[in-house]
Amino acid sequence: MLKQELATFIEKNLLGDDRRISVGDTTALIEDGLIDSMGLMQIVLFLEERAGVRVPDDDVTPDNFETIVSIEAMADRLRSQRAKP
Amino acid sequence: MSFLLWHGLRHSAKAFPDRPAVQWRNDTLTYRALDALSDAVAATLSAAGIGRGHRVGLYMPKTHKSLVAMLGISKAGAAYVPIDPHGPALRAAYILGDCAVSAVVASDDHLESLHEHSASLPSLKLAIVVDRDVSSSGGWVEQCAWHELGGAAPCAPAAAVETDPAYLLYTSGSTGTPKGVIITHRNALTFVDWAVETFAVRPEDRLSGHAPLHFDLSVFDLYAALAAGACVVMVPDQIAIFPNELPKWIRAQRITIWYSVPSALVRMLLHGHLRNLEYPDLRVVLFAGEVFPQKYLRDVMGILSGAEFFNLYGPTETNVCTYFHVPRDLDPSATSIPIGIACANTEVFAVSADGRIADVGEEGELLVRGGTVMAGYWGLPEKSSQVLGSNPFQTAFTDRIYRTGDIVRQERDGTYSFIGRRDLMVKSRGYRIEPGEIEQVLHQHDKVREAVVIPVPDEEIGARLRAFVAPHDGQSLESDDLPSFCLGRLPVYMVPESFDVLNELPKTSTGKTDRQALLASLREKVET
Numbered sequence: 354m355l356k357q358e359l360a361t362f363i364e365k366n367l368l369g370d371d372r373r374i375s376v377g378d379t380t381a382l383i384e385d386g387l388i389d390s391m392g393l394m395q396i397v398l399f400l401e402e403r404a405g406v407r408v409p410d411d412d413v414t415p416d417n418f419e420t421i422v423s424i425e426a427m428a429d430r431l432r433s434q435r436a437k438p
Numbered sequence: 439m440s441f442l443l444w445h446g447l448r449h450s451a452k453a454f455p456d457r458p459a460v461q462w463r464n465d466t467l468t469y470r471a472l473d474a475l476s477d478a479v480a481a482t483l484s485a486a487g488i489g490r491g492h493r494v495g496l497y498m499p500k501t502h503k504s505l506v507a508m509l510g511i512s513k514a515g516a517a518y519v520p521i522d523p524h525g526p527a528l529r530a531a532y533i534l535g536d537c538a539v540s541a542v543v544a545s546d547d548h549l550e551s552l553h554e555h556s557a558s559l560p561s562l563k564l565a566i567v568v569d570r571d572v573s574s575s576g577g578w579v580e581q582c583a584w585h586e587l588g589g590a591a592p593c594a595p596a597a598a599v600e601t602d603p604a605y606l607l608y609t610s611g612s613t614g615t616p617k618g619v620i621i622t623h624r625n626a627l628t629f630v631d632w633a634v635e636t637f638a639v640r641p642e643d644r645l646s647g648h649a650p651l652h653f654d655l656s657v658f659d660l661y662a663a664l665a666a667g668a669c670v671v672m673v674p675d676q677i678a679i680f681p682n683e684l685p686k687w688i689r690a691q692r693i694t695i696w697y698s699v700p701s702a703l704v705r706m707l708l709h710g711h712l713r714n715l716e717y718p719d720l721r722v723v724l725f726a727g728e729v730f731p732q733k734y735l736r737d738v739m740g741i742l743s744g745a746e747f748f749n750l751y752g753p754t755e756t757n758v759c760t761y762f763h764v765p766r767d768l769d770p771s772a773t774s775i776p777i778g779i780a781c782a783n784t785e786v787f788a789v790s791a792d793g794r795i796a797d798v799g800e801e802g803e804l805l806v807r808g809g810t811v812m813a814g815y816w817g818l819p820e821k822s823s824q825v826l827g828s829n830p831f832q833t834a835f836t837d838r839i840y841r842t843g844d845i846v847r848q849e850r851d852g853t854y855s856f857i858g859r860r861d862l863m864v865k866s867r868g869y870r871i872e873p874g875e876i877e878q879v880l881h882q883h884d885k886v887r888e889a890v891v892i893p894v895p896d897e898e899i900g901a902r903l904r905a906f907v908a909p910h911d912g913q914s915l916e917s918d919d920l921p922s923f924c925l926g927r928l929p930v931y932m933v934p935e936s937f938d939v940l941n942e943l944p945k946t947s948t949g950k951t952d953r954q955a956l957l958a959s960l961r962e963k964v965e966t
Contacts, residue, residue: 369926
């Protein structure tokens with residue numbers, strides 16, 4: 354599941370080993386300041402390279418990136434848009 | 439007479455008590471309120487015996503309360519030490535311990551993260567907690583809730599002098615730990631007075647507060663606004679990270695003076711639809727901290743056509759020392775724009791390798807003298823004397839100068855151009871980074887035998903950091919083990935973007951790590 358992969362990616366690459374945070378469905382990535390602009394770009398790259406989803410600039414919004422659930426929902430929507438003829 | 443940081447606030451509070459001084463999200467403080475609240479912080483610190491000769495840490499997300507705290511600490515006569523609220527607690531504790539803070543103003547979470555490092559904070563006796571309703575004592579440190587600040591008896595501001603430390607800013611250190619740049623009231627106000635006059639800051643202005651408070655760009659946003667009776671509108675972190683949100687924010691907040699690193703503007707240009715809106719209120723755009731690639735600057739100036747653009751230059755040790763008013767008709771053949779001429783009340787000159795004042799067109803190291811030059815590095819007299827010396831061209835009396843380590847060239851028109859560094863320091867997103875500090879952290883990992891960090895020049899952000907490591911014999915090391923390890927010890931902007939594990943790092947004929955070979959291997963990778 355994408356959100357699980359995202360959680361692991363964020364824990365291993367965007368959070369320090371001192372934070373002892375496990376990223377769950379409701380973890381507020383933006384509001385709680387867990388990711389910054391560089392982290393945001395790394396998630397966008399992760400989605401492109403590992404999940405094959407290209408995120409247009411217009412979709413890089415606080416709502417879409419607030420939790421791993423919202424990121425997964427955005428990725429699903431982008432995939433289904435791409436699948437449409 | 440203004441000679442202490444908070445004097446600008448006191449003047450503006452008398453002249454414009456009901457004008458907005460600071461705004462953060464939907465919270466606005468008038469000058470009267472900001473003055474009264476910062477008095478309460480000062481009274482609380484004074485009642486605890488904290489004042490002149492003390493340092494007070496600031497460890498919290500950036501809000502309007504941060505400014506209240508900074509001014510309160512200053513009124514008490516102490517120096518404040520702003521800490522990156524997104525950085526690791528270990529580094530925060532190191533900094534707070536290094537300058538032996540007596541108190542911190544912190545959020546509940548940030549204070550809690552310091553608890554396990556309390557052994558390195560023996561002089562800490564008070565915490566003012568900004569998001570707590572009830573004070574507590576008897577724990578590992580006495581804790582005063584923000585809402586109960588009014589309890590201490592009012593006190594007169596401390597009788598500080600302009601050469602007292604006003605704040606300490608910690609920057610990356612090549613020997614493995616950050617170093618604290620001591621900025622006095624005089625240092626800061628020399629710059630602020632110049633800036634208010636040069637950019638004609640007035641009470642109607644609304645200044646963006648984009649830079650983090652541990653970054654010296656914020657000194658202009660906060661103190662130029664206070665000195666002029668203007669309003670500083672702090673950019674919430676949650677908006678600052680989205681290039682799409684920032685242009686909308688600038689327009690909605692009717693920002694008149696914007697100040698940031700170039701990469702923040704480039705991100706808005708490339709990823710944030712900067713060109714889709716109009717910004718009728720914006721009259722001045724200031725940028726500093728790194729080189730602004732000409733091709734992007736031209737586009738940004740074309741979109742923000744109602745604003746004057748200025749490039750400000752200066753290491754943390756001198757705040758801003760030169761500036762360049764960018765002309766509308768930028769020379770399209772030039773690859774970078776000059777750092778300009780010295781600010782009023784500051785002198786700069788380039789010195790050649792053989793100790794002469796460099797000729798026009800000749801490269802030399804930039805030296806700075808004047809009121810903005812720092813007092814020194816905290817607790818590092820040797821390091822301080824390496825960069826602060828007496829002016830070799832003035833032998834009749836002692837005249838302090840600062841050696842920037844930046845190589846520059848004076849052009850025929852009198853402006854200076856930045857050429858590069860004398861050492862390995864690089865800039866990424868405007869932050870100074872010593873690769874040596876990152877390498878020291880990598881060496882702390884149990885399995886790492888050798889580590890080297892290579893900065894790769896990048897148009898958008900200045901430099902991207904790549905790490906190469908070799909494990910101890912017989913150890914298996916995965917590159918996945920390293921980002922989280924670094925993030926636990928370094929601020930995020932110092933964590934390399936990639937980690938390559940090699941059995942051996944390439945060596946030069948003298949046995950040193952061959953940085954050029956590693957850089958070349960990265961370039962080959964990009965090309966293939």
